[in-house]
Amino acid sequence: MDDDTANEILDGTYRALCKHGYAELTLQDIADETDKSKASIHYYYDTKEDLFTAFLEFLYGRYTDKVTGVTGASPQARLLSLLDVLLADGEDGPDTEFRTAMLEIRAQGPYNDGIREQLTKFDEFLYEELHSIIEAGIEREEFNEHVDPDLAAEFLTTMISGAHTRRVAVDYSMDRLHETVRAYVEQHLSPEPLEVSC
């Protein structure tokens, strides 16, 4: 299969997923979003699992490009810009439909090795990216020297995951979640002002 064909099918998958959700999605729904027939999509991808493994690989490429494309004058500035991107909402962020479908796909993790492996790549990539920004910030004395980069990267990865889940499940305000995660960086990573008078 050439790249154009693959991209057309995977772009169609994106649109079909937003319309129908994961659980209800059929190959026909995807075919309806492309100029390919159901049979020709089936020719390239044997099962829904194969197609979604490829789809997550495709999203992973976009995701890593987006994350590595975030720049900043310093590690702290880059970290805050990265949170702006990852916790964007409304016109700047993905649709609720897409976030919801991604949560459905996360619930496939335990039952589907191909999907879980792809999801793990996103999780590990984000953790490593946050880890390296935090390490660079400590080195530049922009972050507190007592910060443990492993733990801080773990906090942030887990909070970002929780923010996405709460946004979908209970329609929690993404702006509020964004402020919360930002406050963590500002209060707990930055060197604190001394509160001691001698």
Added chain:
Amino acid sequence: MDDDTANEILDGTYRALCKHGYAELTLQDIADETDKSKASIHYYYDTKEDLFTAFLEFLYGRYTDKVTGVTGASPQARLLSLLDVLLADGEDGPDTEFRTAMLEIRAQGPYNDGIREQLTKFDEFLYEELHSIIEAGIEREEFNEHVDPDLAAEFLTTMISGAHTRRVAVDYSMDRLHETVRAYVEQHLSPEPLEVSC
């Protein structure tokens, strides 16, 4: 319907959900876990949404009992015990099957008012419970007076949600997630040792 009938159906729903997941679950699967017929379950609950709204109400009762039943000699001790309960894994925690089904149900939030309202009750209850423990801890000078209880309760609620999602989606170690959240309490809520020599 008497309470015994309701409890039997909702207990059966729990078992059927763990076996089949949410998306694939049929009324027949639930009937198979009880001594009721499909028709009689349908008589009590018109739609899958009605049944799941009642089911979440039933789980909410168990959840609030479990959370309020956690005691501790001090606010910090109670908070750490609560994390032990909420982030339990293996034999002490719910099965992967149940966690996974709950993540599927969270992905119903945007499309299902009854389910979203029930999920919001869990989210708000946990936030309020954490908030009151943190406030009590600050009052007793067990937690740092500079801690903002709103923000700290938000951090913890979001991290707990993220821990559950990562556990399901990428099979992340719950023990590691538990240690991470615990470290937040120990490092960021507790009064910090002064690092200043005068």
